[in-house]
Amino acid sequence: MNVLRRIGSRTGMALWLLGVWLLLWGRADAATVLSGIAVALGAYAVTRLPTVPFLTRPRPIRLAQALAVFGWDLLVSSVVIGRHALWRPGRVRGALVHVRARSRSDVVLLAVTTSMSLRPGTLVLDVDWERSLFLIHGMPVADPADAESVKHDLLATERRLLRAVGEPEPEEPA
Structure with a gap:
């Protein structure tokens, strides 16, 4: 379960980075989304980005x-x-x-x-x-x-x- 929680947390941060990337470019076409995914993966590869805590019981x-x-x-x-x-x-x-x-x-x-x-x-x-x-x-x-x-x-x-x-x-x- 810890592996799933860690993957969920890292996915949250990657989605946040992708969202910021799309806001910076001001559009969401295929090339921008793919380059944003590449940037997020690259950022994880070269840094120790924090994870977004996984909320299990939001109300x-x-x-x-x-x-x-x-x-x-x-x-x-x-x-x-x-x-x-x-x-x-x-x-x-x-x-x-x-x-x-x-x-x-x-x-x-x-x-x-x-x-x-x-x-x-x-x-x-x-x-x-x-x-x-x-x-x-x-x-x-x-x-x-x-x-x-x-x-x-x-x-x-x-x-x-x-x-x-x-x-x-x-x-x-x-």
């Missing part, structure tokens, strides 16, 4: 819910940041917030990092992958309650993504 409804909440978060944070940018921009304060995630899954942590960085007002500055520790710049942050809200948002996003990919929720961090 489409939970994933759709996570995407819907992400879309809502984008809308709300855009309005909040836009309001602060137009009304008294000199009074907007930010803060650096450390958050320890509960997951050890690279897929989930990467998705959380991307989700948080794409939202206006938050930016993941650093991730300690070994300890699942995030350093986030959040704004507007006027008091410790706002900083706690940034932490809560990251942990809620992580929880939704854990449910979406079918991974069990880990214990609370120490």
